[in-house]
Amino acid sequence: MVIIPDFTADTRQREKNTGKCKENVRSNTGYTKKRFYKSKNNKLSVKYLLPFCAAALYNVVNGLKGRIFNEKTCFIAFLRCYAAAGGGFCGNDELLCRYFPEQYEPGTYLTDAIPMDGDGIALAEGAGAKLNDYCTLLKEPNYSFMRRNSVPNRIGGIHFALWVNRDGRRYCTEDCPAGNGMTNLLVQQPGKVGYALFDSRMIDDIVTGRRSFPMAAMIDTSMVRNYLQSESRRWVCISEDWDEIARWMGAEPETLRHTLEEYNAACERGVDDRFGKHAENLLPLREGPFYAVRFCPLIIDTFGPIVTDREMRVLDADDKPIGGLYAAGVISAGWQGRDYYLRGAALGMSLGTGLLAGETASRDLQNK
Numbered sequence: 001m002v003i004i005p006d007f008t009a010d011t012r013q014r015e016k017n018t019g020k021c022k023e024n025v026r027s028n029t030g031y032t033k034k035r036f037y038k039s040k041n042n043k044l045s046v047k048y049l050l051p052f053c054a055a056a057l058y059n060v061v062n063g064l065k066g067r068i069f070n071e072k073t074c075f076i077a078f079l080r081c082y083a084a085a086g087g088g089f090c091g092n093d094e095l096l097c098r099y100f101p102e103q104y105e106p107g108t109y110l111t112d113a114i115p116m117d118g119d120g121i122a123l124a125e126g127a128g129a130k131l132n133d134y135c136t137l138l139k140e141p142n143y144s145f146m147r148r149n150s151v152p153n154r155i156g157g158i159h160f161a162l163w164v165n166r167d168g169r170r171y172c173t174e175d176c177p178a179g180n181g182m183t184n185l186l187v188q189q190p191g192k193v194g195y196a197l198f199d200s201r202m203i204d205d206i207v208t209g210r211r212s213f214p215m216a217a218m219i220d221t222s223m224v225r226n227y228l229q230s231e232s233r234r235w236v237c238i239s240e241d242w243d244e245i246a247r248w249m250g251a252e253p254e255t256l257r258h259t260l261e262e263y264n265a266a267c268e269r270g271v272d273d274r275f276g277k278h279a280e281n282l283l284p285l286r287e288g289p290f291y292a293v294r295f296c297p298l299i300i301d302t303f304g305p306i307v308t309d310r311e312m313r314v315l316d317a318d319d320k321p322i323g324g325l326y327a328a329g330v331i332s333a334g335w336q337g338r339d340y341y342l343r344g345a346a347l348g349m350s351l352g353t354g355l356l357a358g359e360t361a362s363r364d365l366q367n368k
Contacts, residue, residue, distance in 0.1 A: 083326040083361060087330055091111075099305070109192070113301060118331075121331065127314070130314075130317050131307065132307055134305070138301045140180075140183055141182045142295040145231060145235055152216075152228075155213055156293050158174075159278075161174060161198055162196070164194065165189040165190055168251030168255040180341055200288060203224065240289050248292065264284040267282040301330055307333050311357075324361075330350060
């Protein structure tokens with residue numbers, strides 16, 4: 001059985017490969033895959049193929065028996081079955097806009113995932129596979145900065161901060177559970193962007209560890225203030241003047257001042273009449289300098305749209321299995337609705353459907 005990763009290879013590296021067996025070839029994702037091997041009967045089989053563009057494949061219909069050819073890589077293999085199991089398409093703006101027109105705009109999301117192109121979807125479609133008319137977008141809110149490691153990129157999710165949109169208005173309670181629901185609120189805001197507001201006392205609490213925030217254990221919190229200062233004017237605005245912060249955000253200063261007055265009064269009363277924020281998280285913003293941290297939605301992955309039967313055989317437009325073609329993991333459809341609330345389910349589903357697809361392919365081959 002052939003399992004082909006859903007990546008796009010670095011063309012400069014691919015052009016050097018002329019059919020020679022290379023044990024390790026690095027793609028532009030940084031992942032290393034073994035190329036191919038010879039079985040005991042000296043017939044060429046495929047264990048892992050280089051990342052490639054699915055559009056370069058042919059003879060995938062009719063049970064996927066035949067030759068696979070790519071003019072850049074020049075590899076040939078004779079297949080009996082193929083499993084599309086390469087992940088979603090969070091690196092493909094065209095597919096993201098097609099499947100999520102109300103949720104996605106290029107340049108508005110961050111991601112720390114591998115930017116998959118969804119080549120396996122094009123391959124399946126070329127073989128006559130049925131595709132769902134919707135997919136699921138797994139996303140999270142309040143993500144900041146372009147770097148991933150050792151930086152406070154989740155600081156915008158702190159429950160005791162004040163969250164406002166680009167207009168300087170609150171749009172939800174800051175201590176609602178993180179997940180797609182809260183992200184759905186964020187992507188409805190102007191520019192799909194929000195801002196977490198802090199005063200100096202709050203930053204002091206973070207630096208000294210008196211108050212925590214999501215994934216704080218993964219960074220050196222004593223360096224948070226220094227890092228925020230290093231991102232000043234890009235992701236962070238630090239000022240004694242809320243009007244300056246409002247102008248940096250693009251908001252009307254009067255609007256932001258009204259939001260702050262209303263919020264600080266709620267903190268003093270200990271009751272958030274507007275959104276019902278818990279009293280222990282109601283901290284007024286009084287002590288300067290003040291901080292505004294910009295945050296965006298984060299793409300984790302996409303699910304769908306290849307339609308399969310219960311044993312992971314890919315179906316055609318008439319809901320009949322395409323011989324020798326299987327799908328597994330997040331590239332398969334039918335196991336999520338239009339939103340994603342069961343966090344972590346993608347991992348279990350990928351493992352389970354991968355095992356099921358392999359067992360089904362093995363059984364189908366033995367029955368031929």
